[in-house]
Amino acid sequence: MRKPCCDKQDTKKGAWSKQEDQKLIDYIRKHGEGCWRTIPQAAGLLRCGKSCRLRWINYLRPDLKRGNFAEDEEDLIIKLHALLGNRWSLIAGRLPGRTDNEVKNYWNSHLRRKLINMGIDPNNHRLSQNLPRPQNPISTSSDAKLSGLKSCVAEPPVTKSRGFDINNNIYDQVSDAGSCLLEDDNSCSLPDLNLDLTTSIPFTPVLVNHDVEERQKHNHESNASEPDQVDLHVSPSPTLLLFR
């Protein structure tokens, strides 16, 4: 059996010092991201491996973009959230240089509020009856940059054109998101969101078809309805899959 990842009583918590950062950077530059359990000791850090991993992924990685989110990034996050819900790692995977933590924080501190101010329920991307709602929610002043929002909140997917069914649940989510902003009827048109997940997946792991078959088989056998296994997560590509 494996050893536990760290001895909790000997590990340091809280903010990282520059020295600690440097130790971790130096170690990973030299040895790469290996086994996180062994990294703290090897790098001379009194940290839990989990903490090292988080620090590296969310803060120290050289490919991180950091800084303010661009308009198109905001737009994309909202669109992807409408599609995927709080699956931050999936969303972040489509925003090069951004981490799930960063996207999540940005959503919670900025975008959620913006949607609320626009009278859109951020949980389901529907126009809310209870939330404040400007007369012209889209074109108002500083939020004009979210003008793509109508489309994000949810053009229903027109077809299920995927070559394989990645998971019924994603379609459930899509169709749920897709039903939004309808305000009980089809009162607006939502023109430009391409939710077709089929053709743009740039990475086709060898195992995909087999995996999907297995999963479908398993789902069928167990009548499983757990929604979280969206096969999109096997794609390592940061390419924006959804909008072209």
Place this chain on the structure above:
DNA sequence: AACCGTTCCAACCGCTTACTA
């Protein structure tokens, strides 16, 4: 200057999944 409330984000916690002995 001091206090208070709000915002933001880094980091932690706990759960789930995948993997391995």
Place this chain on the structure above:
DNA sequence: ATAGTAAGCGGTTGGAACGGT
């Protein structure tokens, strides 16, 4: 087949920074 562990993930929290009074 089973149980234990590492890795990954989303939710939550603590505290620094900021703005208003």
